[in-house]
Amino acid sequence: MYEVFQKYLEDKTTLTQSESDYIQSFAIIKKLRKRQYLLQEGDIWKYDAFITKGCLRTYSVDEKGSEHVNSFSIENWWTGDRESLMFQQPSRFNIDAIEDSELVLFTHENFEMLCNEIPAFNNMVNAILQKSFIAAQNRIQASLSFTAEEKYLNFIAKYPGFASRIPQTMIASYLGMTPETLSRIRKQTAKK
Amino acid sequence: MYEVFQKYLEDKTTLTQSESDYIQSFAIIKKLRKRQYLLQEGDIWKYDAFITKGCLRTYSVDEKGSEHVNSFSIENWWTGDRESLMFQQPSRFNIDAIEDSELVLFTHENFEMLCNEIPAFNNMVNAILQKSFIAAQNRIQASLSFTAEEKYLNFIAKYPGFASRIPQTMIASYLGMTPETLSRIRKQTAKK
DNA sequence: GCAGACTCTTGATCTATATCAAGTTTTTAC
DNA sequence: GTAAAAACTTGATATAGATCAAGAGTCTGC
Structure with a gap:
């Protein structure tokens, strides 16, 4: 390598x-x-x-x-x-x-x-x-x-590909929110 | 200078x-x-x-x-x-x-x-x-x-002297909270 | 291939901090 | 020195996001 x-x-x-x-x-x-x-x-x-x-x-x-x-x-x-x-x-x-x-x-x-x-x-x-x-x-x-939602959207825009490799719990922690909050945000943004 | x-x-x-x-x-x-x-x-x-x-x-x-x-x-x-x-x-x-x-x-x-x-x-x-x-x-x-209070205490510990030179509104903004919240925290911590 | 352990989702409730509003004190400008 | 503008305080109320709880999916190791 x-x-x-x-x-x-x-x-x-x-x-x-x-x-x-x-x-x-x-x-x-x-x-x-x-x-x-x-x-x-x-x-x-x-x-x-x-x-x-x-x-x-x-x-x-x-x-x-x-x-x-x-x-x-x-x-x-x-x-x-x-x-x-x-x-x-x-x-x-x-x-x-x-x-x-x-x-x-x-x-x-x-x-x-x-x-x-x-x-x-x-x-x-x-x-x-x-x-x-x-x-x-x-x-x-x-x-x-940023609000919690903005933080998440900014994260996936800036680091595309990360979201699929890294458990949500860890992403939530990185963004300074609970896993529950991130789960709800993902549900909401998926709708749009 | x-x-x-x-x-x-x-x-x-x-x-x-x-x-x-x-x-x-x-x-x-x-x-x-x-x-x-x-x-x-x-x-x-x-x-x-x-x-x-x-x-x-x-x-x-x-x-x-x-x-x-x-x-x-x-x-x-x-x-x-x-x-x-x-x-x-x-x-x-x-x-x-x-x-x-x-x-x-x-x-x-x-x-x-x-x-x-x-x-x-x-x-x-x-x-x-x-x-x-x-x-x-x-x-x-x-x-x-950190909680809001911890952020403030950490700030004054790390940068003693700043608090007296800089308006509270700006410190509040730096710490990511409203001026009202900082004002209340200062009142509380002064008591202790 | 299955049991146990994580991970994610969803709902109900709570709480730290924001927002709004009004009064007081301090600073600034002429 | 005084009037206007900023900065700070305090109280009442609102809210984003946390916490608690329980169920559903997914992974992991044997």
Whole structure:
């Protein structure tokens, strides 16, 4: 499955053959079964992780025991906990696989070294971060100004295909509503 | 007021005198009166902006005409619209001054050039972006899992000093609640 | 292929927060 | 310094969405 990542790199940046090979030499392939954890609350996250296949979710559990889905990540996206990584502190999140998945991991040490040695790689990484930040801003925006129905419609417009892969309960949690509410919204919008 | 930015740079990174001077040579000083816009909806944002004095707010207006405060930024922080900047598209946001303010602006062209020419500067900029992303994630987290009261308490704990500078109406909007609700929460929590 | 466990749906009821309205206090502008 | 405009408070009422509960579908493991 490393080809998926290689293709992604070709798409997003321009590397010489030797740079590309060099990057590959640090890659760690990781397979996850459905339900398997990539990261558990309390662990310190130490990688940069790219998904070549499957679908993962990042969520936290509050004091009342309710789960809150922070994000979904599918093939050709990155995942992990930047806060835990940056400050080397125990994570407040869990990341697990919604489907059988495959990832390409780099230890953060190696990843930073690659960023320093290969400017094109560094630029790509920064561009991704910028886009992630913009996406986060837009999500905040949506959570402040949208009704439950608008949130759902915005979600399926923005991430078509997700709705069919991910259980509704998790989507509801991601959107900040109960599964019952989402079920009713889906019923209503189906009518129209 | 440029000294404030200079001090910030010294704090966050290590530059030679000539690098520091070089950066300064591209700086544009901008003063804003209270209520004055830095950016209006529909404009294309073209700068990287650092606040040396004062307080600004970024907000959007929805179809019903309600304002939604996206963020506050004070001295020693950055502001702007990354989405408009990155894609050179009309902004959905307004940014205006809550207090008389002063900023250091760089055109994005110059800013990128500085990033390319001065690695230490580039690293600093990336670190800021990382932290901004982490803050955005935490805010999403809060908006999903906190009650109105918890959101307010979290806000004043995280940004002490903001509450006294910023009108409650705007804080309420930032937290995703009505001014009336915030007023009642403040009354309750004052009692305790 | 079946039992148990999830997941989704639907209905009844409840509740946190919104909305509307009016009064009070603070700020702004001349 | 004063009048008008904003900002904040408080009360009464409304409502979107939560919670509780029970039944119907679907998946999963042996």
